[in-house]
Amino acid sequence: MNIALLGYGRMGKSIEAIALDRNHNISLKATSSTKSFDFSKTDVAIDFSIPSTAVSNIKSAIDAGVPVISGTTGWLEHYNDVIEYCKSNNGTFLYASNFSLGVNIFFEINKQLSRLMAKVEGYNTEIEEIHHTQKLDAPSGTAITLAEGIIENTEYKSWTLDNPKSNEIRIEAKRIPEVPGTHEITYNSEIDSISIKHTAHSRQGFALGAVIAAEWIKDKKGIFSMKDVLNIG
Known part of the structure; x- marks a missing residue:
């Protein structure tokens, strides 16, 4: 080809x-x-x-x-x-915001977890993404796709890089040299936290x-x- x-x-x-x-x-x-x-x-x-x-x-x-x-x-x-x-x-x-085969499986896991978490009360959702310092956009397209997957299945309405309102998911975008890409979704409550994470080791x-x-x-x-x-x- x-x-x-x-x-x-x-x-x-x-x-x-x-x-x-x-x-x-x-x-x-x-x-x-x-x-x-x-x-x-x-x-x-x-x-x-x-x-x-x-x-x-x-x-x-x-x-x-x-x-x-x-x-x-x-x-x-x-x-x-x-x-x-x-x-x-x-x-x-x-x-595709991310062509990694593992990330695309991660997208589906994220959606399934969001469906489960939508049924319980007391959890706040956060997304953290880390990329190399040459990345031009923030948040990453992958982080936005993850946020959209959560929004589809919960009462969240949007995402933000700033202090979130009650119906917003906060995305924290970090830029660190030589990091190909790390994405973590965390559900926090007063009694525990649940997290899923994908870490790319290379491009x-x-x-x-x-x-x-x-x-x-x-x-x-x-x-x-x-x-x-x-x-x-």
């Missing part, structure tokens, strides 16, 4: 290494300064760019009839626009998941998620 890398930073290079190891070819390596893309020899595009270029990258792939998956965060205020653009152009698109899990998603989405049409790739939820 021929893969276009839209974004060639550390994640792009990690994806390249795994793709080559799985006998794929890299047809394009684009950076934020790349002005135009040649998708003529591309089967799937993988976008791990920056928030300011993600939307144009995704639409360029859709225009070329190339399935595109994106793990870039920080641009989701335009998500619905991209979805409508993909549908109107009969394209193929998959977005390899994110890169592997992205390549697996690219393998899965080739030749498909429509809007997908990692739940479709992994057949979970």
